[in-house]
Amino acid sequence: MYEAYYKEMNPEKRMKILNELKESADEKEWELRKRLFDIRYTKTKKGDYADEFLRGWLELRVVSQNLDHLFSERKNVKLSKNILHRMCLDQTDVYSEEVLYQEMCNLTGRYISSCLKDTNYSSFLWGLGKISDKKVRMKIESDLKTVGETIPEYLNMQDEFRILSLAITNMKKELLEQEETEELEEE
Numbered sequence: 001m002y003e004a005y006y007k008e009m010n011p012e013k014r015m016k017i018l019n020e021l022k023e024s025a026d027e028k029e030w031e032l033r034k035r036l037f038d039i040r041y042t043k044t045k046k047g048d049y050a051d052e053f054l055r056g057w058l059e060l061r062v063v064s065q066n067l068d069h070l071f072s073e074r075k076n077v078k079l080s081k082n083i084l085h086r087m088c089l090d091q092t093d094v095y096s097e098e099v100l101y102q103e104m105c106n107l108t109g110r111y112i113s114s115c116l117k118d119t120n121y122s123s124f125l126w127g128l129g130k131i132s133d134k135k136v137r138m139k140i141e142s143d144l145k146t147v148g149e150t151i152p153e154y155l156n157m158q159d160e161f162r163i164l165s166l167a168i169t170n171m172k173k174e175l176l177e178q179e180e181t182e183e184l185e186e187e
Contacts (some may be wrong), residue, residue: 001025002033004100011041011049032095036103037090053107054114056083057147064146067154077155084160097163104167108144112175115140127152144172 001024005017018037022030041049063080066072084090087107089100115121115136123129124134131139149169152161 005033006106007109009106009113011051015041022124029099032099036088036095036099039086039172040103051107051110053103054110056087057107057111059083060147060151061143064151067151073155077157080151080155080157081160084164087164090160090164092163097135101167104164105171108168108171109175111143112140112171115143141172142166148172 001021005014005021008014008017015037018030018033040053042052044050060080060083063076063083066076083091087104088095089104092100118157119130121139122131122133124131148161148165151160152165158165
């Protein structure tokens with residue numbers, strides 16, 4: 001029932017789909033998704049949506065850069081727990097694991113598609129050159145591995161990251177392999 005909602009990356013379109021599903025969906029299920037939507041997306045002054053979960057993802061990438069610093073483990077664990085809390089990943093008693101998993105799959109998909117489209121992500125030497133599509137995919141895979149595997153293992157937080165790590169693993173297979181297949185078909 002919610003397949004189109006989770007495949008859509010645009011927050012405005014996601015909200016529209018969610019509202020259309022209100023009449024036909026179970027009220028409690030719909031309310032949980034609406035509450036999660038409101039936590040994930042906040043309105044900016046311009047009236048656009050800011051993705052708070054994507055912000056958390058980017059903060060986790062910053063945590064990964066500080067993993068090896070002396071005496072930083074406790075700080076990194078505390079920061080990671082805070083980020084995961086803001087992403088509702090410690091609230092499986094409120095939101096079902098399936099709902100959180102689907103939202104994390106959407107988040108991972110949004111991160112991957114944003115990276116594939118972003119000219120800054122695919123550039124080097126202050127934007128003067130562009131790296132190949134294959135290297136962009138390798139860079140994305142490295143980011144996904146860092147957030148989904150390296151941070152949880154290094155901080156011994158595999159259980160706290162379990163839902164996010166599973167979503168990353170599955171979306172990496174689905175989206176990056178699909179992208180690679182489409183590229184091979186074009187050649």
